[in-house]
Amino acid sequence: MLAGIEHFVAVAEARSFREGxxxxxxxxxxxxxxxxxxxxxxxxxxxxxxxxxxxxxxxGELFLAHCRQALDALQAGVDQVGATREAPVGTVRLSASxxxxxxxxLALPRLRARHPRVEVxxxxxxxxxxxxxxxxxxxxxxxxxxxxxMVARRLRAPRWVTVASPALLAREGTPRRPxxxxxxxxxxxxxxxxxxxxxxxADPAPLALEFPVRLDLGEHLVTAAAAGLGFAQVFDFMVGxxxxxxxxxxxxxxxxxxxxALHALWRPGRQQLPRVRVVLDWLVEALGG
Numbered sequence: 336m337l338a339g340i341e342h343f344v345a346v347a348e349a350r351s352f353r354e355g356x357x358x359x360x361x362x363x364x365x366x367x368x369x370x371x372x373x374x375x376x377x378x379x380x381x382x383x384x385x386x387x388x389x390x391x392x393x394x395g396e397l398f399l400a401h402c403r404q405a406l407d408a409l410q411a412g413v414d415q416v417g418a419t420r421e422a423p424v425g426t427v428r429l430s431a432s433x434x435x436x437x438x439x440x441l442a443l444p445r446l447r448a449r450h451p452r453v454e455v456x457x458x459x460x461x462x463x464x465x466x467x468x469x470x471x472x473x474x475x476x477x478x479x480x481x482x483x484x485m486v487a488r489r490l491r492a493p494r495w496v497t498v499a500s501p502a503l504l505a506r507e508g509t510p511r512r513p514x515x516x517x518x519x520x521x522x523x524x525x526x527x528x529x530x531x532x533x534x535x536x537a538d539p540a541p542l543a544l545e546f547p548v549r550l551d552l553g554e555h556l557v558t559a560a561a562a563g564l565g566f567a568q569v570f571d572f573m574v575g576x577x578x579x580x581x582x583x584x585x586x587x588x589x590x591x592x593x594x595x596a597l598h599a600l601w602r603p604g605r606q607q608l609p610r611v612r613v614v615l616d617w618l619v620e621a622l623g624g
Contacts, residue, residue: 339373340402342366343381347399350389372461404603411607423609424452431475433459434553438572442621446614453610461527472611473618478595485600485612487624488615490622493570495535498583500563510566513590516544522556523549533566535592557583570594572622597622616620 345355346366356366374381381395391399431439436459443455444478458471480487488555497516499507507519523531523546548564550556560567561582571594577583582623599618605611 340367407604415582522567
């Protein structure tokens with residue numbers, strides 16, 4: 336039955352016998368026979384087949400979730416046996432928001448020095464990665480987590496900080512309360528939805544801010560603020576070095592608000608893989624706080 340499980344998972348994830356066969360290096364006919372044999376052993380239909388597509392039945396969806404966990408556990412066992420004689424090895428696929436790019440890249444040399452045989456494939460996107468379909472090992476998420484079967488670990492609770500360059504403050508003056516930002520140039524972050532994200536302060540009073548410059552990458556907000564284009568509101572971990580170097584100055588600190596929590600997510604059992612475990616430990620060190 337084990338071989339049949341692997342065949343079924345390949346078809347279910349690809350939603351195609353042809354693509355599933357290609358991934359396993361088999362013929363579509365051989366794969367179809369293996370899945371049919373598994374269905375016969377279980378006594379249920381797992382897949383609805385048509386000339387153009389393959390869909391999971393309700394029984395197939397339930398069985399697929401268990402199959403993934405079983406295959407992950409088997410892979411973890413293989414890796415753990417190998418770990419008794421060698422260091423963690425292999426590629427870990429990591430998905431994260433672009434606002435985390437600088438922090439992660441600057442921390443990568445430590446991971447590479449400790450575990451040179453562990454490779455990291457970093458996908459920077461604000462699109463929420465689908466861990467199974469996108470073959471992602473670990474996803475970093477800012478904000479509330481959807482209900483799912485994934486395992487989550489809270490890494491930090493960021494704080495919103497409002498910053499400006501010394502040159503801008505000399506020109507525009509230093510705001511003493513959030514309302515003082517009205518009429519001054521502010522930098523807007525354009526979310527994937529196309530809307531400019533509202534600024535957050537401890538006092539939730541509405542503000543009518545002007546955003547003459549709007550950007551869709553958070554890291555660019557920091558660059559634009561340092562260039563004196565306007566005030567910016569970003570996460571604290573994005574500007575630590577700029578504040579220390581004097582390129583930016585925090586304003587309205589006493590009015591700051593907490594930001595969305597940062598979590599690492601992974602499929603159950605993946606943390607047992609040595610290569611995934613060491614990357615998770617590195618993420619706690621690099622992003623924890």
